[in-house]
Amino acid sequence: MPTRVLIVDDNKDAADILAESMELLGCEARVAYDGPRALQIAEAFQPELALLDISLPFMDGYELARLLRQQQPTPRLRLVAVTGFGQESDREQSGEAGFDAHLVKPLDFDELEVLLKRLMAS
Secondary structure (H helix, E strand, C coil): CCCEEEEECCCHHHHHHHHHHHHHCCCEEEEECCHHHHHHHHHHHCCCEEEECCCCCCCCHHHHHHHHHHHCCCCCCEEEEEECCCCHHHHHHHHHCCCCEEEECCCCHHHHHHHHHHHHHC
16 A cells, blocks of 8 residues: 555545545545646655546646656656546546556545555555
8 A cells, every 4th residue: 555645636625535535544645736736745745656637727637647757757656547537538548648547536445445555566
């Protein structure tokens, strides 16, 4: 299980609830509500996992994923798209942007926990 998780979603309630859920799993969570703030937090926090919404203000989640990969080029950083977009083309686009996984809202927290364990074990 990751210890440092960055959650980025412009829906403040959803982001805060997800952060609380991650903390219940024993993670240390930080929240950003837009891409520029996420980049600032990530630089200092060095997350092992980032859960990113795709529809964000200022820059979308795809651009944010690419920038996080540039900022933290270590293979330790795992990126998961957490979005309302669930078509196959959306999944392909998230893969091309550097995401390790793609989850569709509303999240199933049991599914999320299983995914996180799998991602962090690889």
